[in-house]
Amino acid sequence: MITEQRAARMDISDLKDRIVAGDRRALSRAITLIESTRADHRDQAAALIEALKSVDREAIRIGLSGTPGVGKSTFIESFGMMLTAQRLRVAVLAVDPSSTRSGGSILGDKTRMDRLSRDPNAFIRPSPSRSHLGGVARRTREAVTLCEAAGFDVVLIETVGVGQSETVVAEMSDLFILLLAPAGGDELQGVKRGIMEMADIILVNKADGDLKPAAMRTCSDYAGALRLLRKRPQDPEGFPKATTVSALHEEGLRQAWDEMMTLVNWRRDHGHFAGRRAEQARYWFGEEVRQGLLAQLATPSAQAVMQDYAERVAKGDMTPTIAAAEVLERLHS
C-alpha cells in the first residue's frame, strides 16, 4: 500500500496511462489516492477521474447484497472463478459503512476468497474502514470508474444487507443482485420490501445437500412475491426473477450469469442501460451537492456552535426551531 506522501507525488497523466495499460499496481495506487481525504489528493483524484472520462470502456457493474451468513464470499469466489474461466476480467469492490462498528471490514481478509484473489484476471479491493456512507459512496463510484478504465469486464460491488448501503450500491450498478439463504421459517428474517423491489435477480444460495428442498421452496416463495410486483419498464418479460445456486458446489452460476446477460442485452437494445447510468449520474450529482452543503456543519467552529445550541435545546431553554434559525443565521453571516 502506498503512503499518502508518495501518492501526492504521482503524475496523474502517467498514472492514467498505466491504469489503461492494465497495470494492477497503478490501479491499486489510484484507488488509494481516491480514498484519501487530503485536499490535494482529492484534487488529484478529481483530475484523474476527469482524465479517464475519455477512455471508452464499459464494464458490467453488478451490485450484490446479502446479509451475513448467506454465503456471500463463497458466492463471489465461485462466481468470479466461473467468469475468469471464460476469460473475463473481474474486479470486486465493497461498500461497508458498518466496518467501523463491526471492527472489521468486509473483504478485509482476502483469504476469505483465496482462489479468486490469486487469479491474475481478478482484482479484489477490500472496503476502506473509518468512513461515513457519503464518503464510501464517492470512493466506490470512483473505484468502479478506475476498474472500468483498467479494462475489467465485470465489476462486482458487494454490500452487507443492512441499512442504506443497498441503495448506495444499487445506484452505482447496472444490475442489482440479492443473495439469500434458504429461509429457516422465521418470518422476521424476511427481506425488506424496499430491497426486494430493487433486486433485478434474486439468487437463493445453498441449494445443495440437506438445504436443497428449503432453497427450492424459498426460491419459489420469492418468485411468487416478485410476480406480485409491478413490471418495470426497464425489464423484459419474466424479470425480476428468482433462481437457486450452490456457490459451494458451483452449480447454477453459469445460468445465473446467462440471466444477467439476457437482462443487460435487453436493456442495451432498448436504451435502458445508458438511461440508467445517466439517471445515476444525476442522482450522484444531487447527492454530492447536498453532502457539500451539509459539510458546512463539519467544521470545528460549526460543531462548537451546534453543540452549544443543542445543549440549550435539550435543557428546554429554546425550541428546536428558534435555535436552528439562529444557527443558520450564524452560518451564513
Added chain:
Amino acid sequence: MITEQRAARMDISDLKDRIVAGDRRALSRAITLIESTRADHRDQAAALIEALKSVDREAIRIGLSGTPGVGKSTFIESFGMMLTAQRLRVAVLAVDPSSTRSGGSILGDKTRMDRLSRDPNAFIRPSPSRSHLGGVARRTREAVTLCEAAGFDVVLIETVGVGQSETVVAEMSDLFILLLAPAGGDELQGVKRGIMEMADIILVNKADGDLKPAAMRTCSDYAGALRLLRKRPQDPEGFPKATTVSALHEEGLRQAWDEMMTLVNWRRDHGHFAGRRAEQARYWFGEEVRQGLLAQLATPSAQAVMQDYAERVAKGDMTPTIAAAEVLERLHS
C-alpha cells in the same frame, strides 16, 4: 377552517390564552397557523410556540404505526373512547407523507372515527396534504405542543407503516406502538426489523372471532422475536412486549393502556422520560439546521442551476463530483 388572511391578523397572546383555556376553535386556528408556509405565519407560529413554552402541561405522546388493513382507525376510535370514558382528554394527529401520492390523507375523513370525533373530550386533526416529510414533521411537532398546552392528557400521533414516517413519529413520541394484524403466513409481509426495534409495545389487533387463534400465534411469534432483542436501558423487565387486542370488540384496550402507563411511570421514575424528550429536542434541532441548509437548493435560481448541471452530468459531459463542486461554488458566491 380559518383563511390565511384571518390567521395573519390573529393576536398571538390572545390566541395563547384561549388555547390554554381549552378553546377548541382557538386550537384549530393555531394548527392552521403552524401549517401555513407563509413567512409571516411562520414567524407568528414560532412566537406562539415560544409563548407556550411557559405553560407547564405534559401529555403522554403516543406514536402509533400500522400498515393499511390492520384496523388502525377502529383501534384509535375504541382506544380513544376508552380513554375519554376515564375522563382523559385525547388529541389525535397524523403524519402521512404519502397523502399526496395516495390521493387522500389518513384521518382526512373524520367519519372514519365517527364516535370519537363527536366526543367533547377528543380532538381529531386530519393530516395536511401536499407537504414533504420535513415540513410534516415540524408541523406535527408543533401541533403536539399546542395540544399539550391545551390540556390534553394523551396525544396520539398516527402514521402509516411505510417509509421513514415511523422514525419521524417515534422521534416525537414518548411511547411508540406498533399495531399489527394476525399474520397470514406470508413471510414477506413481515415487519421491517428497524421498525420492530423502535416499538415499545406491539399490539396484535383483530384478536376476535375466526382470527383469534392467528392473532394469538402472531402475538407469541413477535413476543419471541422481541425477547431476542437486546434489553434497552430505558425499559423495565418485560419490555418491549407484545399483546393482543380487539378494537372491534373493545377487548384488551384497558390492559394495553395499563402496560403503557407502567412503562411511562417506570421511565418517569428513572429519568428516562425527560431524557428521551431532551434527546428528541436535540434531534429536531439538528434536523431543522440540516433542512435549512438544504433549503438553499429550493429557490428557483438554484433549481435552474441544478437542472443545467444535471443535464450536463447525465450526458456525460461532466463528472458528478466536478459538477457538484461548481454548483457549490456558485451557491456560496
